Amino acid sequence: MTDDVAVLGAGMHPWGKWGRSFVEYGAAAARTALTDAGLDWRDVGSLVGADTVRGGYPGYVAGATFAKALGWQGASVTSVYAACASGAQAVGVARAQILSGLADVVLVVGADAAPKGFFRPAGGDRPDDPDWQRFRVLGATNPTYFGLYARRRMAVHGDTPEDFAQVKVKNAAMGALNPNARYRRRVTPEEVAASAVVADPLRLLDICATSDGGAALVLSSMEFARRHGVSEPVRIRAVSTVTPRYPSTVLDLPDIATDSAVAAEPAVQTFRSSIPRAAYEEAGIGPEDLSLAEVYDLSTALELQWYEELGLCAEGEAAKLLREGATAPGGRIPVNVSGGLASFGEAVPAQAIAQVCELTWQLRGDAGARQVAGARVGITANQGLFGHGSAVIVMR
């Protein structure tokens, strides 16, 4: 087991479509997190930025971009990109710097300014780029992959569109209570059913939007936290950033085909289930120890998939778990009490950091109307393009 790192501060810029630069959202989130931690920016020795591919050059050097926006003070900077898992990789890098003794206090920042409509690949003809290929050859947008997964669940496990809608209803009710969420209105099953089909069987209200937003964390060594007067901080106990094992047999974004399993037997676990498993192993806990979970509900059906991958229930039983109310507030294992991506929309490099912000507030007892009573242990789970997954376990 590794040592813990302390979460001294968390901060977000509210999600929305604000029409401003990602730099502004990230810097605002960073200042909020520093205030929350009771630290001056000049006390920070290292900044890790989660990149965005939508902000031009400053987006590719997010660490330096945020450091400049906050005011150059000489801190070391690191910039990482791992698609939707970028934020968790930034947390992982920050943690490694702290655990190795290279830094006492690290500021982690991610922010994005999203375009209207579908995400699209970078410009130019790049026939060797799988992301270009899937758009050029198939017109396969992200929602079409979510549609494939949803239809597969319906065929194999008997999930229904009504089950998917219930995920939206649950998450929207929580988002309505979250001042940082973009959508703050309750939604009815009838409204989901009346929204337009985007990628059969999924409708507009089954699929997460793309949003502007920023999130930041101030992490430190346990020793620094004690010196700073925080004797029992929320702690990051495990970070998983594992990749798939060949042959990967579930069609993943942005691929046109899976690996072939003709020469090598696939691992017993799918890639997605290996992501939280690695975090559980590092933390020395299991799904039964969780108080709550924040999962990547890019679609309503994907939230159900995560229940199974996290081990909250057996394969195929996610819809039953949902129907029983186990994942709603007051249930056995509330999921996405932040409101989830359903209420936020995705601000790619900020989203996995925002998941950890929510767990931090929940474990401190600072989550207001969304508070899960007695929350002690939480997990985040996330998956991004090109074989990136992440899970972070946070404890109090």
Place this chain on the structure above:
Amino acid sequence: MSRTRTPVVAGWFAGDEDDFRLLGTSCSACASVFFPREDARCRNPGCSGGHLVEVPLSRRGRVWSYTDSRYRPPSPYVTNPELPWEPYALIAVELEPERMVVLGQAAPGLTVADLAVGMEVEVVPGVLHEDEETTWTTWNWRPTGVRT
């Protein structure tokens, strides 16, 4: 003037009608199959690395899942913005001998109402789009025994 028929990506498929096949590559050492084709090196980490040779993939497979695209996809997908958007279905097909799943557009005229998970489909030549000089060709999946 007749248009030149050009595959949207070179080397991914070949043949006409009943001879039409997706083309992958196979490792001469471990027999792993790759689609889209891998020409540089076998990606099986347990393989010492053999030659990669072109192989046709199975013509027929079973529907792993399917969906459709109700809204116009962004560039580099080519559409005529002057025309109303016509949704098309996408099918992910499990090829049993290769033990892999390959995505493709459904043949024109098919909708999700025509499809079911587990249904047998076959690969057929298709047209992605046409411009003044070129007919850009692709592959489609179509339920077996159906002529559209």
